[in-house]
Amino acid sequence: MLVHPWDAALDAAEWRGWIDDGHDFGQLVVNGVPGEPPAVVPTHFCADGTTLLVHLARPNPVWRALERDPRVVLSVVGDYAFVPGTWRAPAGTPPEDGVPTSYYSAVQFTCRAEIVDGAADKAELLRRQLAHFQPAGDHADVHPGRPPYGRMLPGIRGLRLHVSSVLAKFKYDDHKPLRHRESVADRLSxxxxxxxxxxxxxQRRRLDRVGAWDPEGR
Structure with a gap:
């Protein structure tokens, strides 16, 4: 993913806050086995410190690739919009001369995948996921051999994705003049x-923090 300086996260708090703000569904990208393309699996995930937790059905074909190569990327994209060229024409030029673009937020986690197969370990992983996705506690606890989830545990495998690096991008024309960005935000609304x-x-949150882009620094 290409990240220009003006598209980069302002700090780690920006991308972490964006993920915590409900962006907990992404695409797990796994290196394919020889002769096959990469595998891409849409999935919910939650964070446990510097580790991301995922579970998938045991019949999922991705396991063969993961057992061969545990290096993966979990890609999360959101807050995207198409911006017409007529909105981006420089001042004093015809609107039809403007160049369209896409706005979006994206975070890519590079990870080492650890497969979780033990019943007790899978139960603990599911408990952590339920605590994230159903924090009100309106769910049964997870225990091996006990209903309602115990009999289902053999049908899944868990993943601990140990994060080694994070690449974050917030592409909202931060290199453009302040008035231009305010105008586009108003048009999107x-x-x-x-x-x-x-x-x-x-875009407005970044406007509040960045203001006018300065190529020599912020």
Whole structure:
């Protein structure tokens, strides 16, 4: 993923806050076995310190590739919107001369995958996931051999994804003049299609923190 200096996360708190703000569904990208392309698995995940927790069905074909090569990427994308060229024309030029672009937030975790197969370990992983996704506690506990989840544990395998690096990108025209970015955020809010609203909110948050981009520093 190409990350220009003006698209980079302002600090680790920005991408961590974005993930914590409900962006807990991504695509697990696994190196393919010889002769096959990479495997991509859509999945929910949750963080446990510097480790990401995932579970997948045992019949999932991805296990063969993971057992051969544990290096993976978990990619998360959101707050995206198409920005028409007419919104981006430089001042004093015809609107039709503007160049369209995409706005989006993206975080990519490079990880080493550890397969979790023991019943007790899988139960603990599921307890941590349930605590994240159903924090109100409106779920049964997970114990091997006990209903309702015990009999299902053999049908899944867990993954601990040990994060080695993080690449974050927030592409919202931060290299453009302040007035231009404010105008696009207003247009996104007015159009209000798809993820326009969260894209506009993300752009305004960066406007509040960045202001005008300075190529010599912020």
């Amino acid at each position: 007015a159009r209000d299609q798809g993820l326009d609203a969260p894209a506009a909110r993300r």
